[in-house]
Amino acid sequence: MKTHRPKSHVYAPNVQPEPISNEDIIRSFLLGLGGSGRVEKTLETYGQSLRMLVEFARVEGLPPLVEMEPDHLRYWFQSLYKRGNKPGSVSVRYRALNRFYNWAVREGEVAENPLDRVDPPRIPDEIQPWYRPEDVEKVLKAIGQEGQRGVKVYQLRDTAIVLTLYDSGPRAAEVCGMRVQDIDWKHKTIMVTGKAGKQRRISIGARTAEAIDRYLRKRGVKSDILWLASGLKPFTTNGLRMMLKRRFQAAGVRFRGAHAFRRGFAMSYLGGGGQEGDLKELGGWESFAMVSRYARGNAAERAIDAHKKFSPGDRLRVH
Numbered sequence: 001m002k003t004h005r006p007k008s009h010v011y012a013p014n015v016q017p018e019p020i021s022n023e024d025i026i027r028s029f030l031l032g033l034g035g036s037g038r039v040e041k042t043l044e045t046y047g048q049s050l051r052m053l054v055e056f057a058r059v060e061g062l063p064p065l066v067e068m069e070p071d072h073l074r075y076w077f078q079s080l081y082k083r084g085n086k087p088g089s090v091s092v093r094y095r096a097l098n099r100f101y102n103w104a105v106r107e108g109e110v111a112e113n114p115l116d117r118v119d120p121p122r123i124p125d126e127i128q129p130w131y132r133p134e135d136v137e138k139v140l141k142a143i144g145q146e147g148q149r150g151v152k153v154y155q156l157r158d159t160a161i162v163l164t165l166y167d168s169g170p171r172a173a174e175v176c177g178m179r180v181q182d183i184d185w186k187h188k189t190i191m192v193t194g195k196a197g198k199q200r201r202i203s204i205g206a207r208t209a210e211a212i213d214r215y216l217r218k219r220g221v222k223s224d225i226l227w228l229a230s231g232l233k234p235f236t237t238n239g240l241r242m243m244l245k246r247r248f249q250a251a252g253v254r255f256r257g258a259h260a261f262r263r264g265f266a267m268s269y270l271g272g273g274g275q276e277g278d279l280k281e282l283g284g285w286e287s288f289a290m291v292s293r294y295a296r297g298n299a300a301e302r303a304i305d306a307h308k309k310f311s312p313g314d315r316l317r318v319h
Contacts, residue, residue: 020064020066020109021064022050022054022064022065025065025066025104025109026047026050026051026054026065028107029046029050029100029103029104030043030046030047032103032107033046033099033103041173041237042195042196045092045096046096046099046100049092049093049096049097050065050096050097050100052093053065053073053076053093053097056076056079057072057076060075062075065100065104066104066109066110068114069114070114070115070117070118072114073097073114073115073118074118077090077093077094077118077121080093087121087122087123088121088123088128090121091120091121091123094115094118094120094121097115098113098115098120101113101114101115127263127267127293127294127297128256128259128260128263129256129260129263130256130260130261130263130264130266130267131166131256131260131261131263131264132264133268135253135264136162136166136264138251138252138253139162139247139248139251139253140159140162140163141251142247142250142251142252143155143158143159143162143247143250143251144159146250153215153218153219153220156211156214156215156218156219157215157219157227157228158243158247159211159215160208160211160212160214160215161175161227161240161243161244162244162247162261163207163208163211163212164190164204164208164212165258165261165262165265166261166264166265166268167204167205167207167208167265168190168202168203168204168208168265168282169202169261169262169264169265169266169269169282169283170190170192170202170262171194171195171259171262171284172237172240172241172258172259173194173237174192174193174194174202175192175227175235175240176227176234176235176236176237176239176240177192177193177234178190178192178226178227179224179225179226180216180223180224180225180226181224182226183212183226184201185209185213188203188204188205188206188208188209189201189202189203189204190202190204192284194284195284198284200281200282200284202282203282212226227240229243237258240258241257241258244258262283263294265283266279266283266291266294267294267297267298267301269282270294270295270298271298271301271302276288276291276292276295279291279294
């Protein structure tokens with residue numbers, strides 16, 4: 001199957017069309033993606049995926065992006081697995097290429113998407129590690145006990161951030177983009193901007209709202225930015241991760257990344273009786289796929305807890 005650019009142009013005699021270079025096609029794709037409102041992190045991931053494939057093709061002697069066929073792409077995915085990449089990581093690369101080739105078809109750069117004939121990676125139906133209530137409690141307690149001469153503003157900030165992450169499950173980028181004016185104190189909600197610029201309201205509990213209010217009252221700085229880092233600048237996602245890592249290390253709790261808060265929020269919400277449909281809206285998931293995975297994981301957790309109460313072995317009358 002040939003996927004190179006369709007012959008839709010008429011050229012003068014003795015004039016040959018110049019094949020578009022990998023860098024040119026990647027640049028055009030990312031420009032189009034950025035124009036559709038995709039966040040910088042998404043652009044970086046897609047660009048990285050395409051350039052990884054380009055480098056692999058250079059080493060292996062494969063054709064340029066617009067001439068690749070299904071077998072070329074299968075070969076690359078296989079090489080990713082051999083190098084130790086997990087199905088979730090390979091899935092990220094697959095989705096990036098799929099979006100690229102769909103764009104290339106619309107732009108007339110290729111006749112069809114070669115990934116239409118390549119099965120997507122199968123991701124095991126399991127949930128990555130998440131923070132349990134006792135983990136979050138230890139971290140919050142350690143933050144509160146820091147220092148001997150009164151509570152510092154950064155302690156109030158970090159406490160409020162940890163509570164917000166666990167209470168409402170926003171993504172790290174959504175937290176970093178929060179503004180003071182995004183808070184609705186009456187209804188205890190915060191407007192966040194998620195993937196592709198989509199906005200939604202997240203709900204916060206009374207304890208989280210109180211923690212945010214205390215931080216804002218005590219920080220003594222007027223700024224539209226909700227979470228101020230050093231130099232009165234907004235947190236970056238990397239800065240947020242580094243702060244959380246320090247807090248977890250100080251509390252003696254294993255740090256599993258900022259996203260583990262999002263998983264912990266989902267598991268705790270469902271475990272407390274929350275509905276899947278409500279969780280989907282609150283978390284900003286586009287489909288029920290991830291929510292259903294959390295629901296199945298939560299069911300397994302409940303079954304294990306129930307077994308502790310109704311263990312057949314424990315009810316045997318033997319000593």
